Amino acid sequence: MQQPDVIVVGAGMVGAACAEALSAAGVRVLVIDRDGPAAGTTAAGEGNVLVSDKEPGPELELALASRFEWETVLSRLPARVADVEWETKGGVVVATGDPAPLQAFAAKQRAAGVDARVISAAEAFELEPLLTPRVTAAVHYPDDAQLQPVLAATALLAAVRERGGEVRSGVTALGVRRSASGRVVGLETTDGVIACGAVLNACGPWAGAFSAEAGAPIRVLPRRGVVLVTAPLPPCVRHKVYDADYVGAVGSGDADLQTSTVVESTRAGTMLIGSSRERVGFDSSMRVRVLQELARKAVGLFPFLAEVAVMRSYGGFRPYAPDHLPVIGADPRVPGLWHATGHEGAGIGLAASTGRLVTELFLGLAPHVAAEPFRVDRAAVIEG
Structure with missing residues (x-):
């Protein structure tokens, strides 16, 4: 594989969805995880894709968009992994x-x-x-719908591999390597430094710890x-x-x-x-x-x-983010560092639109939902 444009840290549902959406748009992606695909929060989920449990506001708007984005995402999966027990049961x-x-x-x-x-x-x-x-x-x-979260996350990663991306298990992210100007040029890992154009923090409940190691702490x-x-x-x-x-x-x-x-x-x-x-x-x-x-x-x-x-x-x-909203987007403190985390118990349902939104922002496209409420530099989330 050529040098990746983006290294996604975290092979759970949100990281897998972001990697799948980026790869579908032609971005070269490498996904790493210290354990393996869907081994953390995703494996402990119920697979809910819900619009019923959210107050009107930005998260509900993201959930509504994601409910139907999931059907688009599933249609892109390779046939051999396409059955993720998707049920539109209501x-x-x-x-x-x-x-x-x-x-x-x-x-x-x-x-x-x-x-x-x-x-x-x-x-x-x-x-x-x-x-x-x-x-x-x-x-x-x-x-309201449901899917099997481990099947879905591994299917998304299979799609990434089929498009030329890579998934590495047993690799722990230790921090980011930055240029003299402060921009991300690589990811420091237990396998050494991996050169890249950007790093996406999709570490779920461990995103706060990785963000601190990357020099841009967030409250998750x-x-x-x-x-x-x-x-x-x-x-x-x-x-x-x-x-x-x-x-x-x-x-x-x-x-x-x-x-x-x-x-x-x-x-x-x-x-x-x-x-x-x-x-x-x-x-x-x-x-x-x-x-x-x-x-x-x-x-x-x-x-x-x-x-x-x-x-x-x-x-x-x-x-869990203190203001109950996901953290999605570029970190203004470290150019080239991105975050997709803080979804709490809604990560399965919100993953499809999170992946699309990250891709749109990364490529400079008009976002399909308002990105501002999820920005990294809001008072409830940013540290330092």
């Missing part, structure tokens, strides 16, 4: 108390362009017959989440279903444990049960009380789950 958000807050939230989303259909409890039972009878109202989101913190996985079941939950508390948990900056009920099926028949959010640094220990709370709340939403065996649980760290 979502159902339910209220079990006062329905007014959920209905008001849906109204705001509709005004922002989301297909959010307020339905009665009876209509919710038609969509999901096994729901608790305590449901008072619901909102149906036909555009880890936020831990845990998922329960049931034994395989016959088809029984048709949509992604969650309670109305989920939206508040997504947008909260509280460091303490927060849980809300999220239940969805996979193609293999297992049920994924979430979700939790907790700022505990990089402590990976599994806490029984978190698992118990997830299970209890899931049974409250779908009572039949009380008789279903939990097969395993897994957890991971999500990259």
